[in-house]
Amino acid sequence: MSLSHNDHYTREEAQGILGVSAAEIRRLVKQGELRYEFAAGGHKIPADAVRGLLAKNTGTAKAADRGEAAPAANGGKAEDASRGKTRAGKAGHNPFVDHLNGYVTVSPEHASAFDEFSSKVAPPPGGRLEIETRVEEFLKERFSGRRPSSVILTGNAGDGKTYLCRRIFEAFSGEETPIEWGDDSQVTVRRDGLELRLVKDLSEIDQQEGERVLRDLQTASGPQDQGPVFLIAANEGRLRALLRQDDLEELRRKADAQLRGESPAADDRLLVINLNKATTSSYVARVITWIAKAEQWHGCEGCPAFDGCPIRFNASRLAERRVTERLTTLYRVLEHLDVHVTVRDMLIHLAYVVTGGLSCDEVIREHRKPDHDLHTRSYYQNCWGSRASVADLRKVAVVNHLLALDVGDQSLYEVDDFIINGESADREDVRSEHARLFAPAVDLKGKYLEQRRYAYLRGDAVSGSSGAEEFLRMLPHCRRKLFFEWQDEEKATRLTPFQFLPDYLKLLGGHGALDRAKSELVAGLNRALTGLFVTRRDVLFVTSQYAHAVENPVPMVRVRIPELNVALLSESEDLEWSEGGRRNLMLKVADPWAGKPPVSERIDLLRFEYLMRLARGGTYNVLAEECSLFVRELKDNLLTSFAASSDHQQDRRLTFFGIEDDEYVLKELRFDDEGKLWT
């Protein structure tokens, strides 16, 4: 049940919401604080009266904050809170596990992931999750000013738009009572004669009203600078659709420019913040810290599965610095593959990584069985949803994205050899690292893995022993563990399908040799552009060739760009409202004749991998599906930018790559002043 969707409550519902007896309701009606109205289904109490009373009743909120018995914020949440209380009272039921499962949409209690709900439920023992983000700080600062400019927040569902609206409401109004969104998703609040209008979702209001709001915003953000200021959360598609109206042209122009990445003009009274640009990876560590807080796990005391519980194990392992960093790296890699993970998706995923969707009851029940498989619920398995059903996988979006980076299925000799034989390695540090990693633990089911490894080493695989076979089946499990826990970061990172990920990350961080990488990228580009195994890397050859040549292709060199004119840079998307923004690897190609602006292309992880593989002799088919059209687009850009001036200079020249002695070499034909042909 949600407050915002009910106009009236029955007496019983109002009792539940306010946490009072029937007699108390009667008393409140007598005193005129509540009233009955005729509504569908009989006489009922208007919802706004109940809300008003609830807002006044500060004692209610405080009680809920302490996790005491219901009076909770509303009916639905009263149930949550009371259930939490009941479970908390029973040995072995940690209410925080329930709370986490509230994020996991695979469980029926997924309310925690929505701000409208989570802001009203009883907080867990270690406190409510409140990530202090730069964007929140930025907005608070902005709206604390005398006459702030209006803001449109766009972003995917789950990026925290509603959360930010609530936080700004609280900061602006100085009220701590939960915000009550009207039926039209709007709230107006005043401070020192300034009116702030908040719209939590432009999609929730009808078209006419939406256009009216935007017209008001257009006036407010115009040169007159009059009227209220706005904070509007909007789905971009909806926003663009509403802005199509002719009389919203000015606002459309401003919004569109900013959505396309331009900075607002100095005199703009409007700021568009696209939360899609925020790097969710920067919040991962903060969420893990909150999950791992000791208070959250006090509820586990006395649990019969205390020592063998994967959930508790996962929470504590995740909090180890190395593990947190590697998980953050995975999120960063997604960002570099242009996958935007929303804050809500991250919360759902991290909660799932910890609980695997299991409740305390299920863990306890499983734990009693001698052949349980709770070790398959360890965090690194949950990270890739290895035990999740297809239906569950669909709901935990991040798992789907991460499947492309699954380290479990990559068999690298040095890694598998370490897993199998690391114990008897020559080097002491390797042996001790192996001993550390594979010491009996919950995620290895005590000595279970070790025993199977021995079976394999004894040669039982040949004799068909199931233990040895099981060990082989557990290799992906071990590889995933190594990815997170191995000290050797370089090797761990190489477990992903991206061979050049370590180099890419180093370059982004400014630690790599950008010049050397640039030279390799030029070689890769030459091969990608010509389609030939060209070995030159001192010049970037922009060629054009007939793509359906029957014989060997003969690419004509249209533009030659000395490597000196090519730059590889690591740049940050500077956003004043975000934590640093994403860093990008940019390839900038300057006009060899210095007449035109440079061509700039982002080299994302896929493109980097593709070009580096080509430079190192890889074949064209790998990643071609993802990258060949990019290469053509780059070629188009380079040609349309630079070829005209180049043609002017090379009017009498025909330079191309031809075969000589089984090698591709540059050949040239020239016309002399008399129009005769030379080589």
Add this chain to the structure above:
Amino acid sequence: MTDSPAHYGNLEEAEGYPLADRIFGHRLLNGQGWMEYLLEFLNVLVGFDYRLGQGVPDEDGARGYRRHARYGLRRFVFYSENEKTKDPRDDEALGLLREALERTAVSESGGEDPLSVARELLRSYSAVEASRSWYAKSLFPVHENLLFWEAARRKRAVMGHSNRAASLDAGMELGARNFFARGGEIYYLILSAGSRRRPGQRAFIEGQLKRLLTESNSSIGRLAGLIDGTWEGLRSEPNADARHADENGVQRLPDGTLGWIPDPDCALYRDMAQDVETLLRAELDPLESLDLLAHLTCFHLLIYIYYRTNLAAEENGEELHLGKLMLPVDCLEGQEATLRQASAARYKEHEQLQVRRARGYVRERVRALATGMAGDENFVKNLEDKAGKYFNVKGLGRATRDNHEKEVGRLKRKLDSGELNQTEYVERYADELEKLLLDRFRGRFVPIHRKLARSIGFVAPFQGPSQRYVLGDNLLKALVLASVPPGRPQEYAEFLNDLYRRYGIVVDQRAARASGLYDRRPVNAEYYDNNRIALQRKLRAASLLEEYSDATALVVNGYGDLRQEG
């Protein structure tokens, strides 16, 4: 029903036309290679001095187009030791040309032989090779100097000329039409008919194509011109045959005549002209523009075939809706079996539909001819004559015709004996005529759609089982640039809707439902969602799509705009 249905171009009813031409215009043949559609089209356009709307009675303008022979150039590029039928005339001609080039056009240099280097370079533009003679091969027209018409060598001996070079070319002719079957002419007619009422659009297309063929790659054009010019110089030396040479001595007489297409006001032609205009607006590498145009040309002809097969479109005022063509595209690389099968089945079905359409057409025509003959004493003979002439039965092989005549004779005896009445006879006669005509239709027409679709990456794999509709990189890019003008982004959903409305391409769930595909093959709706997402990803990787928040995605044509509006 008149003998001459509404048409655009030159329909000579006295000649009669094969069944496929009656339905699809004059004419499309399986022998034409996919690139030859563009080559023929550009040859015709250049032959009309870069003007559309020429050579048709409905519009003023030139009657015939010039065909470029360029024997010197093509012999230089293609004739070699590997020629399948070596000819002493060509050996001699090549020798003469090389000698003249060495003498007049090449400077002595210490490096590699310039002529070998030039040949290597020019050969890389070889657009049509197959195992053909040198004169039936073509070059990709990076410059107009590389354009020439398909040639053949007459079997009969030709009287020699007093000019040696000209006499070596004397056996050549440009009228073979083995490979330039008229598919490119049909495209010329389509664009001409489609741009008839839009002079601005027509001028833009003409201008852009001229720019592509004259202003870019001028150095290659110069090289080709040097070689061919040297040969023409030899041919025009004293005593050359003036009949075939104009003032420049390089062009044939403008004797190319266009065929015809049905339904001159068809909205499809307007849409296609619009596509070409939009594609040519993007400022691309000229070679890329021409390559994309080759893909778009074949794609348009494919849609044209499907459209005329089904006549399934719904015309709503100016707008045509081709949703019923229902072309389910598999963007998931065949990973989802159900989607793959739905697409593969539809690909096969389109073939059956063509056969069904041909059958229906023959029967409909025979019935119509018979209707006007009630009470005709020579009913049987007249029907046979009229139908035979209409479908140009004489153009078919003797053996097949003999068989047919035997069967018709048998039917006639049955009619005479009263075993069949006249109505029954007409139906049985239609059966026989169907059999006669369908053979050639199946062999020479039906495979065209396969060849076109596979060559442009609209069907994959190229060989092997499970062929289905896909969107290859080149085709996808061509379709985006033909649908989305530079600087005017379109929402992804709208783009998909356009693909569906304009070409019948089904990618997402909405189109699957609207086209009826969903009801036929109720596969999990999620597959279509995945299909949509996969295409979105592909467009994004190609920088043809930008994603914003909340699943807002815009299909973009980020190239410069060569047509400044307003």
